[in-house]
Amino acid sequence: MALAKRIIPCLDCDKGRVVKGVKFLDIRDAGDPVEISKRYSDAGADEITFLDITASHEGRETTVHTVESIAGQVFIPLTVGGGIRTLEDIRTMLNAGADKVAINTAAVFNPEFVREAAARFGSQCIVLAMDAKRVSAQGQSDRWEIFTHGGRKATGIDAIEWAKRMVAFGAGELLLTSMDRDGTKSGFDLALNRAVSDSVSVPIIASGGVGSLQHLVDGVVEGHADAVLAASIFHFGEFTIEQAKQYMAEQGITMRL
Amino acid sequence: MNKVAVIDYGMGNLHSVAKALEHCGKNVSVTVSSDAKTILAADRVIFPGVGAIRDCMAEIRRLGIDEIVAEVIQTKPLLGICVGMQALMESSQENGGVDCLGLVKGQVKLFANGQVDGKPVLRESDGEALKVPHMGWNIVQQTSAHPLWAGIADGTRFYFVHSYYITLDPSETAAGMTHYGVDFAAALSKGNVFAVQFHPEKSQHGGLQLLSNFLAWNGES
Numbered sequence: 060m061a062l063a064k065r066i067i068p069c070l071d072c073d074k075g076r077v078v079k080g081v082k083f084l085d086i087r088d089a090g091d092p093v094e095i096s097k098r099y100s101d102a103g104a105d106e107i108t109f110l111d112i113t114a115s116h117e118g119r120e121t122t123v124h125t126v127e128s129i130a131g132q133v134f135i136p137l138t139v140g141g142g143i144r145t146l147e148d149i150r151t152m153l154n155a156g157a158d159k160v161a162i163n164t165a166a167v168f169n170p171e172f173v174r175e176a177a178a179r180f181g182s183q184c185i186v187l188a189m190d191a192k193r194v195s196a197q198g199q200s201d202r203w204e205i206f207t208h209g210g211r212k213a214t215g216i217d218a219i220e221w222a223k224r225m226v227a228f229g230a231g232e233l234l235l236t237s238m239d240r241d242g243t244k245s246g247f248d249l250a251l252n253r254a255v256s257d258s259v260s261v262p263i264i265a266s267g268g269v270g271s272l273q274h275l276v277d278g279v280v281e282g283h284a285d286a287v288l289a290a291s292i293f294h295f296g297e298f299t300i301e302q303a304k305q306y307m308a309e310q311g312i313t314m315r316l
Numbered sequence: 317m318n319k320v321a322v323i324d325y326g327m328g329n330l331h332s333v334a335k336a337l338e339h340c341g342k343n344v345s346v347t348v349s350s351d352a353k354t355i356l357a358a359d360r361v362i363f364p365g366v367g368a369i370r371d372c373m374a375e376i377r378r379l380g381i382d383e384i385v386a387e388v389i390q391t392k393p394l395l396g397i398c399v400g401m402q403a404l405m406e407s408s409q410e411n412g413g414v415d416c417l418g419l420v421k422g423q424v425k426l427f428a429n430g431q432v433d434g435k436p437v438l439r440e441s442d443g444e445a446l447k448v449p450h451m452g453w454n455i456v457q458q459t460s461a462h463p464l465w466a467g468i469a470d471g472t473r474f475y476f477v478h479s480y481y482i483t484l485d486p487s488e489t490a491a492g493m494t495h496y497g498v499d500f501a502a503a504l505s506k507g508n509v510f511a512v513q514f515h516p517e518k519s520q521h522g523g524l525q526l527l528s529n530f531l532a533w534n535g536e537s
């Protein structure tokens with residue numbers, strides 16, 4: 060197939076700085092989001108995802124300015140997530156230069172929000188971010204549930220049913236994070252990825268757990284992901300985007316080189 | 317000063333297109349507008365669009381953009397992008413059938429070539445199921461020479477995001493073709509009009525080169 064699989068570096072930002080923690084602890088400063096976005100874009104990143112982990116109002120204004128700065132210098136798609144709760148939040152981010160917004164917690168509390176957002180702005184810019192955790196015991200058939208609050212609060216919602224429902228409501232893409240794997244560097248939850256990807260028609264971005272370049276390949280080949288998202292392996296210089304794309308291409312995956 | 321008008325009918329992210337154009341040329345002045353006078357006073361015009369075509373066409377007609385576009389293409393270069401390209405066609409299958417501007421002969425169709433459980437599905441010829449929307453970087457084969465392809469290698473990847481695609485009437489000219497389950501027109505040229513299904517403003521080097529070429533284009537092919 061000619062359509063390339065995508066590599067998406069993810070910037071977790073707090074008050075205008077890129078940070079990266081392991082399971083939401085031990086947060087390390089990784090630099091300026093505009094500089095980093097530009098560097099990744101020049102290196103061949105296929106998209107950029109910017110997740111705002113700032114809770115304060117002042118911090119949100121900083122975020123809007125940061126998105127404006129990135130969009131003025133980086134000419135690849137930009138997804139913004141974190142704290143998107145209202146149609147006004149979506150409009151603000153799109154006007155600042157985001158191409159897509161990622162909706163997570165707000166969808167769990169009010170699923171109709173996704174339907175309204177897709178109807179107003181188009182499915183192409185609505186990414187449903189879902190944090191899933193395995194709840195089946197060993198030996199049982201696989202089952203995952205949606206969690207909120209950084210993986211601390213269970214919702215009782217089955218991940219596969221949730222994915223199908225959100226796509227039916229108009230989500231144009233799913234950003235699927237395994238809360239069991241996030242920050243562990245032990246690879247994506249491939250069974251989760253495959254189960255979600257095979258049950259919906261829209262593209263899936265696999266997230267959570269990348270520690271090696273082979274993990275990226277596994278996400279596509281075994282996890283049936285259309286795009287792979289990673290943060291720390293790129294931020295701390297373990298691998299470059301070029302190396303990642305080259306490696307995936309050598310394993311037979313169609314990439315934009 | 318090279319004056320560019322980006323037609324604003326309330327659909328989609330015009331900021332990206334404006335920023336990319338400003339990045340491409342030093343003496344470029346970009347105005348985002350729905351006003352006929354402003355648009356007709358520009359040297360060249362961008363006709364963008366994202367989202368559902370029924371909503372787009374409703375706004376295009378309500379604001380009189382249909383008449384503005386018909387006038388623009390008589391006198392100056394126009395670049396259609398994504399739904400802005402689809403809107404030039406005769407009609408779309410989207411939302412149960414929508415009449416478009418009819419400035420170029422052809423149809424807008426849903427990415428589907430089969431059905432499973434009564435739902436449309438798209439499959440590659442080898443049987444592989446394809447995701448819809450068609451989202452990401454795909455190859456554009458240049459099928460006719462054009463000034464807007466200057467400096468862009470044949471087969472360059474551009475960024476797409478769409479669920480509907482264009483089939484052109486044989487009397488029209490496809491400037492570029494892309495394959496995703498089906499072959500579709502990724503670019504077309506007709507007189508003063510060049511239109512692309514992909515997003516040049518999001519397609520990095522190749523996209524910025526195409527926008528630079530548009531800024532220098534006199535409308536002749």
